[in-house]
């Protein structure tokens with residue numbers, strides 16, 4: 001007889017095991033593990049610990065909690081718009097300076113405070129302000145490390161702004177150094193050029209006593225040059241800071257220069273080129289200004305304070321090339337003159353090409 005030992009139990013079939021143990025053939029042995037007790041999470045432990053601590057004090061805490069919740073509710077209800085504007089200010093309302101300066105903002109304020117010790121006038125210290133009227137905004141001066149309080153840092157008779165346009169060294173003789181050239185690359189030369197001319201024109205006009213005709217300068221004028229098949233809005237600019245924007249809407253009249261029909265020089269500038277990323281209809285509006293000849297007609301429309309449109313006819317007399325800061329292009333008290341101006345040669349900011357016309361009247 002075969003012993004159990006010679007035939008270990010683990011080699012037998014389940015049916016055989018059932019027979020030995022006197023179990024039925026179809027019995028299935030229950031095989032259920034005891035469920036493991038779940039360990040409470042740290043959060044629940046912390047919560048229950050806190051509750052044990054707070055529970056004896058709940059009657060005392062009830063009223064303060066109700067008060068805080070009610071206060072928060074009514075504060076939000078009554079101050080909703082101001083809360084929204086606060087949040088909006090944090091996320092959206094960056095100042096113009098913050099946008100221009102970006103991560104340079106700390107370095108910029110540290111730099112300009114060396115020149116304006118204990119001055120906190122934001123307008124004076126603003127990145128777009130041109131305190132010394134050399135055509136370079138404070139941020140341009142920061143980039144070039146020129147003095148924002150001095151028009152001509154090296155005292156050679158050429159303003160810092162004009163040195164930048166001419167690519168000469170604002171701190172000494174000769175051309176810009178390689179470092180200066182590299183620093184000046186991101187500067188907006190068109191804007192610098194416009195500021196230079198604006199500042200000169202503004203000084204000129206403040207000194208003159210031209211009688212002023214009452215116009216509605218909120219409404220754009222119109223410049224028409226039949227020979228160039230050109231009709232374009234005239235924006236009566238008030239501030240050099242808005243030059244770049246105004247030039248996207250037409251040609252600009254320099255504030256302070258004469259108005260149409262007045263004695264003196266009506267100075268109007270337009271683009272002959274613009275940066276490639278400035279995509280607007282007036283990027284090359286004055287690119288063909290040099291095709292005008294003596295005797296050609298130029299018409300200017302302007303709206304009077306009474307709402308009536310007045311039309312003036314000017315006739316071309318001469319064409320000249322000036323430096324952007326040459327006062328001669330803004331001064332002529334002998335007659336009523338219109339100067340149409342654009343940057344020259346095309347694609348550069350070096351000079352101003354100026355077509356002059358005198359008032360004929362119609």
Ligand SMILES: [Ca+2]
Nearest residue numbers: 130132134136
């Ligand atoms: Ca300046």
Ligand SMILES: [Ca+2]
Nearest residue numbers: 152154156158
């Ligand atoms: Ca200089």
